[in-house]
Amino acid sequence: MTHKGTKRIETARLILRAFELGDAEAAFRNWTSDEKVTKFLRWPTHTDLSVTERVIGDWVSDSRKPDFYQWAIVPKDLGEPIGTISVVDSNERLGILHIGYCIGSRFWGQGITSEAFAAVIPYLFREVGANRIESQHDPENPASGRVMRKCGLRYEGTLRQADFSNRGIVDACMYSLLRNEWEDSVKK
Helix, strand or coil: CCCCCCCCEECCCEEEEECCHHHHHHHHHHHHCCHHHHCCCCCCCCCCHHHHHHHHHHHHHHCCCCCCCEEEEEECCCCCCCEEEEEEEEECCCCEEEEEEEECHHHCCCCHHHHHHHHHHHHHHHHHCCCEEEEEECCCCHHHHHHHHHCCCEEEEEEEEEEEECCEEEEEEEEEEEHHHHHHHHHC
16 A cells, blocks of 8 residues: 555545644534544543543644545534544554444434545545455444445454453454445446
8 A cells, every 4th residue: 555644635525634723612513522432443432632632742743644534524514524434443564444333413414424425435445455345333332334335335244252342342243344345336
């Protein structure tokens, strides 16, 4: 893969961009302090703005690295981040990028996460050179699986007790999309 970092991507409704230090307050207000959001995630709900400020600061610092991919999901009509989509793990040898995402619960059900995920896929295949994009979700969070299917990922199976979240040790429903499958779907 040829890493190029968190490149700005624009869709009909969204701007996906690197985080800025000034995003911490919106992040805290819109999703990091939302217990509905963190229920299925690995990191705890932020109870203080200073925690979000530290995390955003780390993301801003890491955004200088070419293999760091952490986009703020910014609706154009709102002008502030409501969530994030990122590469949370990778395998260089196999060309695998594992995607994670979350948005504030008041923005659920509007197709925003699907739009963001669908926008990063061409970038990661065409420009970065990934061979496989994968993601997973807790079976108790089927809406996340709908996002994956909507973006063309295929369900591969459920790995028993293969992940952890704020719920404890959990199963993981695995999805993936291969570059050749994606290229074939774009040709149609």
